[in-house]
Structures are given as structure tokens and as C-alpha cells.
Amino acid sequence: MKTAISIPTEGAMGKTGTWRVFHPVIDLDKCIKCWRCWIFCPDAAISRNEHPVIDYDYCKGCGICSNVCPVNAIEMRREEK
Amino acid sequence: MKTAISIPTEGAMGKTGTWRVFHPVIDLDKCIKCWRCWIFCPDAAISRNEHPVIDYDYCKGCGICSNVCPVNAIEMRREEK
Amino acid sequence: MVSNRGEIMAIKDLPTDEYILKGHAACPGCPATIALRITLKALGKKTILIVPACCSAVIQALHPHTAFNVPTLNIAFEASAAAASGVAAALKMLEKKDVLPVVWAGDGGSYDIGLQALSGALERGTDFIYICYNNQMYSNTGIQRSGATPYGAWTTTTWTGKKERQKELAEIVMAHHIPYVATATIAYPEDLYEKMKKAKEMKGPRYIEILSPCPPGWRFDMSKTVEMSKLAVETGAWVLYEVINGELKFTGYSKRILEGKERKPIEEWLKMQGRFRHLKPEDIEEIKRQLDEKWEHYKKIYGGKE
Amino acid sequence: MVSNRGEIMAIKDLPTDEYILKGHAACPGCPATIALRITLKALGKKTILIVPACCSAVIQALHPHTAFNVPTLNIAFEASAAAASGVAAALKMLEKKDVLPVVWAGDGGSYDIGLQALSGALERGTDFIYICYNNQMYSNTGIQRSGATPYGAWTTTTWTGKKERQKELAEIVMAHHIPYVATATIAYPEDLYEKMKKAKEMKGPRYIEILSPCPPGWRFDMSKTVEMSKLAVETGAWVLYEVINGELKFTGYSKRILEGKERKPIEEWLKMQGRFRHLKPEDIEEIKRQLDEKWEHYKKIYGGKE
Amino acid sequence: MQQCLPCKCYRNEEGGKMIIVDTANHIAALAAKMARPHVIAAYPITPQTTIVERLAEYVEKGELNAEYIRVESEHSAMAACIAAAATGARTFTATSSHGLLLMHEMLHWAGLARLPVVMVNVNRAIGPGWNIWSDLNDSLAQRDTGWIQFYASSNQEVFDSVIQAYKIAENEEVLLPAMVSYDGFILSHTSMPVEVPEQSKIDEFLPDFKPGWILDVENPITHGNIVPPEPYMEIRYSMQKAMDKAKKVIEEVGEEYGKKFGREYGLVEEYRCENADYVIVAMAAMAAEAKVAVDELRQKGEKVGLLKLRTFRPFPHERLKYDKMIVIDRDICPGLGGIVYNEIKGNGSEIYGFIAGLGGVDVSYKDIERMYELAKEGKEGWYPIEVK
Amino acid sequence: MQQCLPCKCYRNEEGGKMIIVDTANHIAALAAKMARPHVIAAYPITPQTTIVERLAEYVEKGELNAEYIRVESEHSAMAACIAAAATGARTFTATSSHGLLLMHEMLHWAGLARLPVVMVNVNRAIGPGWNIWSDLNDSLAQRDTGWIQFYASSNQEVFDSVIQAYKIAENEEVLLPAMVSYDGFILSHTSMPVEVPEQSKIDEFLPDFKPGWILDVENPITHGNIVPPEPYMEIRYSMQKAMDKAKKVIEEVGEEYGKKFGREYGLVEEYRCENADYVIVAMAAMAAEAKVAVDELRQKGEKVGLLKLRTFRPFPHERLKYDKMIVIDRDICPGLGGIVYNEIKGNGSEIYGFIAGLGGVDVSYKDIERMYELAKEGKEGWYPIEVK
Amino acid sequence: MLKEIIFYGRGGQGAVTAANLIASAALKSGNKGVQAFPFFGAERRGAPVKAFARISDEEIFVRSQIKEPDIVVVLDTGIMDAIDVTQGLKKDGIILMNTNRRPEEISLPYKVATVDATSIALKNEILVGGIPVVNTPMTGALVRILDGIKLEALKEAMVERFGKNADKNAKAAEEAYKAVII
Amino acid sequence: MLKEIIFYGRGGQGAVTAANLIASAALKSGNKGVQAFPFFGAERRGAPVKAFARISDEEIFVRSQIKEPDIVVVLDTGIMDAIDVTQGLKKDGIILMNTNRRPEEISLPYKVATVDATSIALKNEILVGGIPVVNTPMTGALVRILDGIKLEALKEAMVERFGKNADKNAKAAEEAYKAVII
């Protein structure tokens, strides 16, 4: 029996980090751990460790984290390829 | 070309007066011409002439006219057959 | 009741024009037919009726004859308001500006399966009148519950009485902010006529709902259709009002209730109907509670208004 | 924002549980995904998602993989609430009482094609939460107007701006008198989270609508999704409230506006969006007029409340 | 006489068998009830209505432990059944004509999702104009949707087919939805005697529903997200294989039913086909009527038989190999012709096709005898409009 | 170069002809516009969307004087078209896949009401799972609804067929709705050159719509109330006769179109069928692709031809008489097989059937050549799942 | 042997129920094949209606309508103005009518039986909405005319169908059984 | 002669538009058969996308996807990490890349042409949402590689498509036409 059953998988759409044109870089010195970047990341690409950690395999580079950071700790940089 | 087109016709369902078990009889002496019987007859079987006139070909004998008459001028009588 | 022209409207003033021909197929004592007769007296000849599946489709009688003497389009159960949009658009393009598309639908076709099309037509501003004759169940298929069936009522799909409260379609329609919403019932033909006339003279989507007590469905004697309708208003089971551009006004006996007239006990209405025969005292208490709540709410609005 | 337990809720208090896996198919900056992440944090593992056709069906990514880590039933565009009734009934019969059916639908699937099923499920009292993430258009098919598209907005089916006002779905839902209705938006995750939690703990039909500003659809920079959401509330274009058993309470910034805080000028919001670029000053005046009218109305209600 | 718990009525007892006289609709409701569905979602429509009414009664009076969802349309009825089945429930619905048409999208859905929903369709002509009488256009127009389709000719067959439909649909090698159809009024509102087995025996025959997949919070999966071309085609292929498989399963289940309850079923039913020169092919009520015609014709010395198509999907090509066939279609595909005729016609036989009985036109065994006469003269067509 | 008023773009001029390069969807919108419909009611769905977007643009920018109804579902789209047509308007809609399925009930309605609504369907596979790519199951599943069905293989044919569809559908001896279908993406989103006639010539070709019946306050009639069995059957018969008639009208209109615009059409298109041992039968985009296969095979000395089924309803039985045919179905009727295959198979030929390209699986001329090889070996089936 | 019966009445009078009762009773009396069905109209209350019953000692395969009945039962003679109830009636067929007249008084070219079912219904207080329901007494009378159906079986059928309301109906049927004039 | 081209880019970069411009220009340059179509994914912004173009002097009947292109155009070399753009490329095929590197610097077993379309786009201010749109310069470069398409025809195609925005695109195309290194 085959029907459209799909299994939860990280990277279901592949490494969506490749979609990125700009990438976010966190300045940990500035970071106050408010976790806004974490909660607002549409790609769940920021994890809550000691400090916010970005998973570049999946970060699509939208820039929301940078936009919501209250202390401007996140900078968007052009992807170098 | 044939499709379900129907033409407005009096007696579209036949002489629906045959459905009747009781029939209304108006006592014209009592009638005050309020026209309630006329407006409420579901079968449009009462016309507005000099006085209300019942079309027994189509009156189904529901008794509404009798029920709404403010002066009890309409009596329902068993159909004799 | 005061007509547009400021005169007092009486039954004798209603036009003798007749668009429902004798010899139709309705049950004896049918409320839908009374309502439609009066409605067409108000709307007149230049009306295109759109009728979804319901008793009124049957009432027309069998092809190749019809008892309806205005152009009538029967349409699928769920599609009447969408069809009205189609008729309205065609009339506009073909420059028949004086012709009015009017949906004539039952409560099943309005509260339930036709709601989406209705809501869509309201949102896109279709220029038409939508009329729901509400007999509080699917009567054409033999008395099943609809969204309009009141709490506690027996139907053939609610054998022990409906467990849910009825949908408030007029409220839902009001939330669409259309130019005209009104409720009516057959016992007050002048009120119904006036509301139809008023609607006719406006533009955009207009909605009128007519309570239509149905003898076989509600299980009462066929001679009592009008009486049942009147009692519904007097007991507060049905409320008469109109909403013009968001401005709510209660009318007729309902207004008088808000002005202080006593509501007749709801038991009077319930007891006349076979569909409520099975109710236990606590069910009736619940119905009363719901009704009081509703009227409390109306009172607040009414208080807020005047 | 005060949590149920009386503590002040902060972002850091939101659970780290994650039910949306990395590597999904949403556009960069997608509001729907933010909303769903937060929603599932509140609803947790024992949730069955029902998703009609919409962006969120695509976001899941391609078979045989999925980015959603709760059981998810994709269903036809118009059928999500009916499907929820099916899931709820099955759960009840199979005695899985702690599992919650949750519809996650777009505005098109809620305001337009899915409205009837929604209304039906509300009327029959289905035990579920219906969530509409409202991006004010059909984004999945490439930005067509929906019933939720605001007056004046460009879409690919309203090239010169939408001529009609948006449907007020939350009002329509309220007219169904269900236990819980709330509005939210992604810029206020604590508020959204709290409302979800509150809904989760209730029974019967619950409805939550989340404004979700969509960068490609509204034509703004993908980094500004949250900003746009916040501005919608601050300018009064979106209102935050909840209605518990008919009792309406404004929340968050919207409440503050009613308490006297100035609404930011709507132009700020409009100007950030490409879809409003074509507006002429008189269009903006009309939008302002509509907004003022709406807030006048809210003020009346609010005044009436406290 | 003893009282039957299922429907609270008294019945004759005859050699241990319980026989009741009731309409096909009430019988369908009784069969559905005895199959113990968890969830019923249905919407009324003439002439199906008395099924859903009866089921509502069973549920409300506590005779059936099921959730009855009072949906607001047939589209929603099928959506609710699909979703309930995906949650692991056994489901039932019933409809007719426009109700079935409105389900069209969801019928495809149930098929592709491989959910064994069981449905009764009471055949009724399609409008406009409204016509509440029988023809088979409504269900035949759903023949692409991936549903197994049975057509019943008697109330007994209605009962037996509903029970079997569950067993077939839920077979792990099949897992397809199944529809039992029969003529509106001609069966739906006609009382006939029906033998009703005991609940315990039905329970033995019909084990609990084991879903092919399930929405389970402990093992989350997603159903129905975007499927790229190649896997999509495989899903379609798997459906076709399941249909092929269903042929065997239908025969097996029909045989097992026969062993247990004394009435055997299969893909088709042959009646006096031995050494027949002509075989009449008919479905539903017309197939019962045709038996009378065959008997009369045989009595007159004509070598005629009857092939009753019980199963229309999967289509039993291999069982339709007769030299000369007379196919009676109570349906029409505009621009093609009789649907049954056109599906059979590739089988290499000489075939005469008649379109008859649309919209409830009464077709008696005398008419069928007449069609036989016409076919012998080499005639075919719309009866009695074109050929009389 | 000159500016074309219809779509406000510049075009090459070549011997007086205007050629534009655009997608089939934009071409369909342009054709619909040039047919001057009074009322358009449509709902977006991938991959049809760009049609309705373009039409909305035409209307809003004043380039098309029509009412555009922004309905809330496809069921309503078709209901609105039906009602507008019944009021005397020329109508247009477009949809795809699930949208078409949701219209199912109303498709039957338009057919039985004999209203010449014209629709474009962009073929797309049916879910679940969601699949936005082409196969023909969506429109073929509507083959009983009483609609004339055309399948187009190029953007030019899309244009020409939409214009002709109006003329055929509105023919007073036909008066049936008509659907023009073509593959999603493969045509809908593919730009190709299209010759666009002048509006004045289209106007000459396509006279004003004369309805068969109308809702008119001066002559009130009722449409669609209850119809008893016998007249109902006559209505069905009249439909079938109209379909028969349509065959002639399609040929005539195709010829007239050819005379006027230089491109002739008919029920089918034969390509290199002279003395062919095998004739490949295909529809829609696959039929264009098959031309390439035929050319290559002919070059190799194989005697192969192509029969392109342009018209699927009415079904042109009489044009399908070849000894050996290879039918390629981009569709499947579960429990039966390929739909085109099964409709053809009674014609007495040796037929090999292939199911290919479901859900958008790419089928190239190389694949078609391979199917030919397989057929020669006596093989058939699902390609490439069963036979490769 | 196949017996075919048509019942004529009005919507609401219970013609269909009468057909069903006869079918049940026939089965209980040992007939293998029984059938009862309405004429499938879209009739409303009060309109003339028709119902059919077939009884046979073998399984019945006929599904078409009855066109040449053996027996015609008229629940309400009023409808005889609108409808020719003798249409198709077999030459040796019987008409059973609800009337207080005697068969002799009725000039029809058929065998006629009469019973005053209305009076019997009134007497036994079988009324719905004030209107006498004559279907059950008429079945009693019919059983008298038909071979092979036992009155006891009819009563059993009523118990099945009406539960606690069966008694007065059974009584009325029995009275009619006795009162019918052939 | 049939020429088949695949464009690789990202959602939003205009690969499909590029294919369409080339098709239009080819028609204007006298090719009877032209085709342009996207790879039909459900892709969102930013995801890798593919578009196809076919050019021929005869009418084109092929409808299937291009599997063995003559030319591959890479709008964004970033995607080369995720996708093998040379897949199916004919032995004598050409890859045209948007890069500031020279063909020699690129080690691929194919003929390579390069152009710094990003710089040209930036210079001509062809930007959407701050991101340089490189499709139009790339078509200019492609025209240089292709036989039988006139630069003038490409510019005309741009006027048709972009109206008043055509100018800067045409200019960029021309610059790229000149700047392409083969």
C-alpha cells in the first residue's frame, strides 16, 4: 500500500542554507540573551545554547534575527562564494 | 433542444381542490372584509371581489382562512363525497 | 406600521397582483407559500427568483408546468447566492438595470450548505436580495435538523431533541456589514411587505429572514400556521428587527416587548408543537434560560440605542 | 503579559520544544512558520494538525519527507473544519482524550472556501481549535485577493486595489457564540502563546486568528516580517483581543490604545508595503475613515465594558 | 417469535434465521450498525434520507455506540469520514445523486489516501430538472475515483454487501473505499424480506479495523504533502494493483460469507447462462427484473441467460466473455453512450446496447423481453424513445 | 512592429500576421477576452492562476468590458456562470484539478441546463498528496457531465480552440458547455509563438450569443423544477443527440476557422497515418511530443502514424479505425485501466495500451519510441513501472 | 402464485403503511416473497397517493411497478373523482372500498367489497390531527379477501410496527375483517 | 537546427524571464520555433530554480524537459554547490557563468564563458529589494554565444516585456554582450 505518507526529517527540503544570499553573524559580546532571534527565526535555525547559535545549514538568511535584535548584535553579511 | 423549462400555469399540480378533506364556507353576513383570509391563504385560493370568494378547484382546505378570520365568518365543513 | 409614504399600511392596501398561481404543490397550510406570495407582491414582476433545493422547488409543481409566475432559476442546494451573483452580473452587462435578482432559500440552504456562497456574495457586494424562509429544519427531505433548528426540537436526525443551540444567521450576516438585514414572519404581512419594499429600494446585498412555521415539520394542525407565527413573536421565540447600514431597530411586537410589554410564556408556543412534546421540565427551563439571556442582550442593545 | 500561573511571561520562558524541523520549504522570512512554531510550543506533542491547501501545505516540504513533527493531515482546501470533526469524533471513540485536533488554515481557507465547514463545525460544537493564519491573500497560488484582503490592497486579481472591505471573520465566528475567540499576531509571541494555552485548556470550538505579514505577498523586505506585524497593531490595522464565553477583552497594545495611547499613523504601515504603493491620497483618506470608524466602534464596546 | 435487539422489533424465526421485512434503506442502516462503525457522518437527501434518520435513531437511543456527525454538506461528510478513518476509526456514510456529486473531490481523496470508508449510495438521477427517481448516472460518474463499487438488486443483497464491503475495503492488500449502490425508491423504499444474522456472527466475520496508516501522536507522520511526479505515479500504480487484488478478495470474501451465512457472492452473478445464445447484462434492480424476463423467455424456448454485474469497480472484464450480449444501461455518458456497454464492448463479443429507465422510467421484465426481441433483430438504442 | 491593443504589447508583423510569444495561460486569457464574454467568474488554482490574473487585469484596466465575479470557490464559479448564461450572458471560467473536481455537480448542471458555458481546464493531477503537475485525470473524470471536451497540444491550438469552443457550444443545434483542456506547466507555463488574429475578424467569426432559453421578466419561465421520468429521459436523449450533432458542427466550425484564419481543425488530427502499420493515439501535449517520435521512427523506416484526439467528447469512434493502435493514457481509471484505451478498445483493432506520465512524470519522444518498440514485442502496461 | 395489490389514498392516510403491514403479515403467514412500496412521487400531505404490495409463495424478482393488479384497495373514495382506480385491474380483480355503502350500490364492472373503515377508525379512536386513519381497518378487511394471510399474522405485524399502539389498530382490523361486505 | 538551453538560478533572480526573453528574441530574429518554460517546482523565493529555452528554425513539437542541453547558463554560481549544472550537457556544449573570474580559472571539462553580470546589474541599478537582478545582462551575454539571435531583437523583447524599464536592462544586456569572455 502506497500513499502520500511522509516522515518528519530535518532537512526535508535539503540544506536550505544554500538558499541564502546574506548570512547573519552574531556578535556575542553584544548579545543580552533576550532570545528574540530564537523565537522569531522562521527556520528554527537558531538554538538556545549558552548563547544563540545559528545553524548555517538551514538559515535562509532572511535577516529577521538581525531586525529583531534589540541590541543590534546580529549583522547580515553578503554570502561569499 | 430540450431542457427542464416549465411554463406558468394555473393548476400546475392539477385541481388541488381534490386534496381537501374539509372545506371552508364563508358567512358573508359576518364578513367585515378585513382580507386576512385573502392574504394568508397559502393557495391563493381566495380572491378579492366584492367580498372574498373561494376557488374550490384549488382550495386545499387547510383552514387557515377560518383560523385567521377575526369575526369567525369562515367555517370548515367535512367534505361530503 | 408606517409605509414609506408615511401612511398606515393595512392588509387591504397590499397589491392584488399575484405571482403564485393556484394549484401549486405545497402542503395545505404551507407557510413558505404565504411568505412568497407576500414577498412577490412587494417585489413585483421585475424579479428573477433563484431557488435552491428546498420545499419551494417542489411547490412549483412538475415540469412542464410551474406555479411561479416570475422567471425562476432552480439551482443546486449550495449555490443560490453564487447564482445570484451570476444573474446580477449578467443583468448589469445586458443593461437590464430594473430587474432584481432575489434568492428564495430555506434555512438549510442558508444556514448550512449555502452559507459559504451567501457569505461570498455579501463580501463581494452582489446587488441582490437574499431571502431565507426559515422553517427551522430540512422539511423537503422529511424533517431533519438544520443549523436553524432550535435547542431541544425533535427532528428525524435529533430523536431526543437537538443538543446544540441554533446558529444565529442574521447575526452572522450582520457581521458582514451589509446595507440591509431584517427579520420578519408571516403573521405580520404588512411588516414583511414593508421590509421587502425597503430592501427593494436599496442597493448592494440585502438579507431578509422570514420565520415560517411548518405544520408537518413542527407537528401542529395545518390551520394554525399563522397563529404559530404570531405566537413565536409574542413569546419572544422570534424577534422582529431591521438593520439599516448597521443601525439596528426592533419592529412591531418585538419592539413593544422591549418597551415593556410582557412576553407570553414560551410554554404556550412549545406546547402547540409536536416537535417539543418530549421535553422534560428541565429542558423547558433551559430553553427559558436561553431565551431570557437573549432578551437580556436585546434589552442592552435597545437600551443603548434610544 | 501574565501567564495562567500569574507570572510574567517572557520569551525566555517559552519552551524550547520544537515541532517545526529545520530545512522546511517556506520562503525566507515566512510569518506562517513563525506563527506555527510558537503555536506548537504552546499546544505540544499531543496535537493533530489538519492543514488545508495553503502555503503551510507546501512548507512541509516534499514527500517522502516532512518538516512537521506532529501528526499532520493535509486535506482539501474547503474541508479542514469538517476533517477536524472527523478527527475529534474518532479520537473520542478510540478514547484518546488527551489528543487535540487543530486546524491550521490560511485566510483563503477560512474566510472564503472553508467558511461553511468552519461554521458547521462551530455550530455542532466540535471539540477543536481552529487557527487561521491570516496573510490577507492567497499566497500559495501567487497573491490573489481573499475575503481578508483589506480595502485598497493590490493583488493579482485586484490590480487597481481591492474595492470591497475585508470580511470580519472573527466577528462572524463570534456570532456563533463559541467558548473562545482570539486574535493575535507574531510580533507578540507571549500573547500568542498565552492565548493558545488558554484555548488548549478549554472545551468545544475555539478560534484563533493570527495576522501574518507575508513579505512576497505584501511586498516588503523579508527581514521586516516581525516589524510589519508589530506596526499593524500599533497603527490599529490589526486588533488584539480575546472573547471568553462572549466576554470581550482587548489585550496588549490594542488595549493600551483604547486606554488612550495614540495609534501610530496608518501611513507608516501602508508605505512599507508594495501592495499599497498605488494608493492615491483619497484612497488613504478612505482607509483612515474606515479605521477610525472601526476604532470608534471598539471604543464604544470598550467603554461599555469597563 | 423473538425480539431482535438491533432494531427493537419482533421477528419471525424460521430454522433459527431471523427474517424482517423492511426497506433497503432501513436494511442498509441496520447493516451499517451491525458493522459497528465508530464514526458516521452524513447529510440527508432524498431518497437516502431514511438511512441517516435510522442511524441517528440508533445512536441517540444508545443502540449503537458511535459518533454521529451532523455535517452541513456532503463534501464535509466525506471529509469527516476521511479524517476519522485516518485517525483509526471505522466509518460510514450514505448519500445519493447531488450529494454524491458534491463529494466528488473527496471521493478521489479517500481513494488516493487508501482509506476504507464504506458508503451507501442510493441511485437517483441528476438534475436539473430535479428528478428524485432512479438511474445510475450518479454513481457511475464516480467510477474514476478509486472506489470499489457494488450494485445490489435486492434488500438482502444490500445487507450482505454492506457487511462484505467493510471486510473487502479493509483487507490489508486492498485498503480502498467501497460504495454499495442500489436504486432509489425501487429498492430504497421497497420493503422485502431480509435474513439478518446474529450480531455475534457478524462480529466473527468482520474483525476490528486495522488501518494502513494512522495519525498518531506517538509516531507522527504527515499525510498528503506535495508528492513529486515519480512517487505520485507509484501511488497511482499501487492503487491499480489494489484494485486488481480486490477482485480476488471480493470472490474470497463472498465465498466466506456464503459459508457462514448461506448466501454466496462474487464479482458477478450468472443466471441460466448455460448454453445461452444471448446473455443479458444488467445491474442493480434491473438485474433482478431481468431474471423474470430470462425465466419467461426460457419458458418460451429462447436460450437466454443473465449476467448480473454485482461489482463495477474493479471491472470484471474476465467474467464478461459471451458471444452475444445485450447490455442494458440505466445511465448515459453524453457523447459516448451507455457506460456499461462501452466498458464491455472491447471484449470481442457481439453486443447490443440499450439505454433504458433513465430518471426512473419504469422498466418491466416485459420491456426487457422486448429488448431481447429487438436485439435478435439486430436493433439497439434508446428504449423506448428510439426503438420500441 | 506594431502595438497590439488587446494585450498592450509590441509584436512582430509577418505577412500581416501578429505573432506573440507567451504562455498557454496568457494565450487562453487573450482568447477568452477576444471572445468578448459578458461575465467571468473564476477562482485561482495552480497552474491555472495566471489566466484569471490576466483576465482580472484586462477587466480592471478597461481592456475588456465584462463583469468579473471574484467567487469564493469553484463550485460558485460554475454556479455563477450557469446563472449568468441563463440570464443571456456569454460566460467564461477557468480552473484545474481540485477546482474542477469541486465543480463536478455544477458541470452536470450546465450540461443538463444546456448552457454553453466555455471553460479552460489546465490539467493537473489529483491529490492527495498534492501534486501540481500534469495528468489528465481531472478532466477525464468529468467525461460524463455533458461537456464537449477539447485537448490542445500547443499554445496556438489553445487560442484557436477557445474561440471555436464558443462557436460550437453556442450553435443552436448543440447548446452544450465546452471545455478546452491542456497540460499544466507543460503548456500552461510554456511560452510558444502564437498567431493572433485581429479582433474584427474574431468578431466576424463569432456572432453574438443567442441563448436557447432565458430568464426574462417579460416571458417568465421556470427552469429546473421537478421533472417526471419520461420527460427527464427525453431531456437526456436530447443531450445525446446534441452531442452527436456536435461532431458535425466541430468539423464545420474547424473548417470555417481554417478558411478564415489558415489553421483547420476537426475531431481528430491525423499525422503520417498513410500506410501506417501502427497508429499511436495520444492527447494534449503528449500528442505533440508523439509527432517527434513518429518523425524519428519514420526516418528509421518504421511505418508509424499518429492520431491526435483533439475532441474527447463527443467521442469520435468513427475516426479511430486502424488495425493496430498504440494508445498512451496520461490518466488511469483505478479498477479499469487507461480511460482512452478503454473507450477505443471496442473498435475492433489490435490495441496496445500504455499508462504514462501520471502526476507530471516527464514523457519524451524517446519514451514514446520505446513504447512503440514494446508494442511491437506485444507488450503493454504502465511505463516505465511495469514495462521499460 | 403472485398476487398484486394497489392501495389508493391520500398523503397522510397511511396507504404505504397498509401495504407494509400486508407484506409483513403475508410473510408471517408463510409466503416467501413479499414486497411493499409506494408510488414514488414528490407528493405532499393530502395529495392522492398510491402504494403497492406483492405477495407470492416464491421469491419475488420483479422490481417494476404494478400495472395490472389483482386487487385495488381504496382508502378514500374522494380520490375516485380525480383518479381512475380501476385502471389495469384484472378482469377477475376485486375492488375493496372504504365506504358505508354496500357493494350492490356501487356500479363498477368489477367485483366490489366494501367496509366502513372510517366509522371503525372513529370508534376505535385511531386519529391523527383529528382525522381518522383508516389504513389499519382496511388491512383487516383486505386479509379477509386475500387467501393465505392470517388475521393473527396481521396483528403480529401491527405489534412490530406500532408497539403499544398496536392494540386499538388490531381491534379495528379485526372489526373490519368481520364487517367487510363482499 | 534545435538549440536547447538550461538556465540555473534562484527563485527571484529571473531565470524564467531570461528564458522568455531569449525565446522572444529568437523569434524576432527569424526562428520559427521557440519555447521557454520553467522547471515546474513548488519552489519558494531563494530556492534553486531551473528554466529552459528551445530555439529552432522549425516549429517545435517537443514538450518534454531538456535533458541534454547545448548551453547551460548559470545566473548564480552559489547554486553550483548544491547542483551539478553540467548534468547532461552535450560534449561540445557551453557553460555561461555569472562570475568575475575568467574562463581559464574555471576547471570544468566543457567550454566555459564568463561575464560579471552582477557588477553590470549593480552598475545599471537593476535591483529588486536590494538584490542585483542578473537575468537581463546574462541574456545579453548569451546572445553573443548563440548563433542567429540579434542583440537588437533582444532589446525589442525587453521593450515588450518591461516597457519603460527596458532601457537600463537593454543597456546592461549590451554591456554584457560586449563583456562576455569566451
Ligand SMILES: Cc1ncc(C[n+]2csc(CCOP(=O)(O)OP(=O)(O)O)c2C)c(N)n1
Ligand atoms: C447537495 C445536495 N444535498 C442534499 C440535497 C437534498 N435536499 C434537498 S432540499 C433539502 C433540505 C432543504 O432544507 P431547507 O433549505 O431548510 O428548505 P425546506 O425544505 O425546509 O423548505 C435537502 C437536504 C440536495 N438537493 N443537494
Ligand SMILES: Cc1ncc(C[n+]2csc(CCOP(=O)(O)OP(=O)(O)O)c2C)c(N)n1
Ligand atoms: C478546490 C481548490 N481550489 C483552489 C485550490 C488552489 N489553492 C491552493 S492554496 C490556495 C490559496 C490559499 O490561500 P490561503 O488559505 O490564504 O493560504 P496561504 O496560501 O495564503 O497561506 C488556493 C487558491 C485548491 N487547492 N483547491
Ligand code: SF4
Ligand atoms: S537570517 Fe533568518 S533564517 Fe537565518 S538565523 Fe536569522 S532569522 Fe533565522
Ligand code: SF4
Ligand atoms: S536577539 Fe540579539 S540580544 Fe537577543 S538573543 Fe538574539 S543576538 Fe542576543
Ligand code: SF4
Ligand atoms: S382553507 Fe386554506 S386553502 Fe382553502 S381557502 Fe382557506 S386558507 Fe385557502
Ligand code: SF4
Ligand atoms: S377574514 Fe373573515 S372578515 Fe376578513 S375578509 Fe375574510 S371572511 Fe371576511
Ligand code: SF4
Ligand atoms: S413541508 Fe412545510 S414548508 Fe414544506 S411545503 Fe409542506 S408546509 Fe410548506
Ligand code: SF4
Ligand atoms: S508566501 Fe508568505 S506565507 Fe507563504 S511561505 Fe512565503 S512568506 Fe510564508
Ligand SMILES: [Mg+2]
Ligand atoms: Mg427549512
Ligand SMILES: [Mg+2]
Ligand atoms: Mg492567505
